Amino acid sequence: MQTFAQAQLLRVLPLALRLSSAVILLALSAKITITLPFTPVPITFQVLAILLIGLTLGSREAAASVFAYLAAIASGLPLDARGLGAAAFAGPTAGYLIAFLPAAMLAGLGRGRGTWQAFAISCLAVMVIYAGGVLVMRGFVGSWERAIALGVAPFILADFGKALLAVALIRLGRASRLQGLL
Numbered sequence: 001m002q003t004f005a006q007a008q009l010l011r012v013l014p015l016a017l018r019l020s021s022a023v024i025l026l027a028l029s030a031k032i033t034i035t036l037p038f039t040p041v042p043i044t045f046q047v048l049a050i051l052l053i054g055l056t057l058g059s060r061e062a063a064a065s066v067f068a069y070l071a072a073i074a075s076g077l078p079l080d081a082r083g084l085g086a087a088a089f090a091g092p093t094a095g096y097l098i099a100f101l102p103a104a105m106l107a108g109l110g111r112g113r114g115t116w117q118a119f120a121i122s123c124l125a126v127m128v129i130y131a132g133g134v135l136v137m138r139g140f141v142g143s144w145e146r147a148i149a150l151g152v153a154p155f156i157l158a159d160f161g162k163a164l165l166a167v168a169l170i171r172l173g174r175a176s177r178l179q180g181l182l
Contacts, residue, residue, distance in 0.1 A: 019061060019065045022057060023065055027072075029048065031081070036154060039154060041093055041096070041137075041154075044081050048162040050066070050125065051126075051162065053065055054106065054122075054125065055111055055122070059109055062108040063105045065104070070097060073085060073086065092136065095132040096132060098132050098136070106121060107121060133147075133152070137151045
């Protein structure tokens with residue numbers, strides 16, 4: 001017979017596994033980095049990871065996992081794209097990191113929705129990331145126009161492509177599961 005503590009552990013363990021998997025996905029996606037010489041913002045797969053986490057886990061669990069990721073960086077772990085740890089929150093890309101939290105929550109609203117609804121919500125989540133990024137970057141580059149030119153314009157097509165890819169991967173996973181492949 002199981003004790004109450006054992007039953008609680010068995011109930012919580014899958015949640016902890018989902019959340020820690022999301023943190024690992026975010027950390028790994030940050031390390032796939034392409035530095036562009038004209039902007040302080042690197043190309044990473046973090047936007048794709050944020051969208052996948054939201055669409056897969058839903059708003060609450062996505063928020064919890066992104067919060068854990070940001071807390072790990074704030075505590076000094078070098079899990080950000082440049083490996084800066086807590087110093088990442090003092091640089092021109094800090095707004096993107098901070099905006100990952102509301103973006104993941106928003107993307108989580110797309111969980112279980114139709115393809116086009118999930119895509120539209122994912123695109124809005126990308127816009128939230130851009131808003132956070134530009135808001136902070138403006139303080140480093142001096143103007144809204146320059147912040148948008150450096151922090152949005154070079155990435156917009158790729159990031160909306162990532163939104164489409166995230167929704168396609170979720171749909172593929174759902175179709176595979178329904179066919180008994182997963």
